[in-house]
Amino acid sequence: MSTLPPDWRFKFMGSDTSVAHVNKSASVRQQVKAGKLDLMYIPSNMSTAGQEMISRFLTNQWLYETVLAPAEWLLMYQTDSMMCGNHKGTLDEWLDYDWVGAPWYLESRYGGNGGLSLRRVSSILEVLRHQQRANNSDPEDVWLTERLGHLPNSRTANGTESLMFSGEAHWYDYPLGYHTGGSGEWLVGGIWGTPEKRNHIYKYCPEMKLTLKMDTKNVYPTATQLNRILAFEVAPWISSS
Incomplete structure (x- = not known):
């Protein structure tokens, strides 16, 4: 917020x-x-338990026509994503697109992961009023972007453009946000694979740590460790006085 x-x-x-x-x-x-x-x-007749049920939920016409109305844009962010407070731009700079999310391939003409994505509601509704996703088929983001990419007069960010929106599998120094996968367990080497890259992210977007499964023992010292640190730091001062 x-x-x-x-x-x-x-x-x-x-x-x-x-x-x-x-x-x-x-x-x-x-x-x-x-x-x-x-x-x-x-609603009691709907579910978000698992990827397939989430895909059914997000390709349901009712969601866009009733729940989100009269909104024109939907920002989806799952628990393994984060918008970076240090970013110099704003989300409003991306409102010309019908869909933008972290690129699966840099050469992509359209598409992008839905875990952190901006979607135009009216364009999605145009798709859903004419087509229905088959159960147990493509994930909702793949299914929707494939159709939005071929929708007349729609505009979906290509791989190079969406790289600046969300960092997930391909490196960009200062994206608007980050998305990992698996609730912070799936860390792609191209983003997280070296200490230098991790330190860059932690400095630029420190709030991203909230989404990661981190071993707090390696981050925060225990009481015993803290006592040893304090003893080490205080002892020279005591002896010198």
């Missing part, structure tokens, strides 16, 4: 349990009261 332009609103859709859990936060309740955030329930 602090990174995106101020006129963007947010929706959290979940189960009874997850909505109740999120609503325990005083800051969340404050954003709801201010009209910045909506807490909604996923």
Whole structure:
């Protein structure tokens, strides 16, 4: 919320349990009261349990016509993605596109991973009003971008352009955000494969650490280790006095 332009609103859709859990936060309740955030329930006849069910959910015409109306753009960000507060640009600079997400291939004419993606609702609706995704077929982002890429008058970011939007498999120094995979477990070598690259990301986009499975023992010292560090640091001062 602090990174995106101020006129963007947010929706959290979940189960009874997850909505109740999120609503325990005083800051969340404050954003709801201010009209910045909506807490909604996923209908009982729908599910997001697993990739296939997520694909069915995100290719459902009802979602775009009813839940998201009257929004024209949808920013999807999963728990393994993050928008970088240090980025000098804004999300609004990408509103000319019907779809932009981390490129699967730099040579791609269209497409991009849906884990962190910007989508034009009206263009997706145009696809869904004429075509229906077959169950257990392509993932929703592959299925939608293939059709958006051939939709008359649509504009989808190519591999070179989308590289600047989201870092996932191909390196770019300062993308708008990052997406990993597997809730922070799938780290592609082209982005995370060297200490130099990891340190660059941690400095440029430190909030990305929130999405990663990090061994806190290697980051924060234990009480015993801390006592040893303090003893080492204090002892010379004591002896010299």
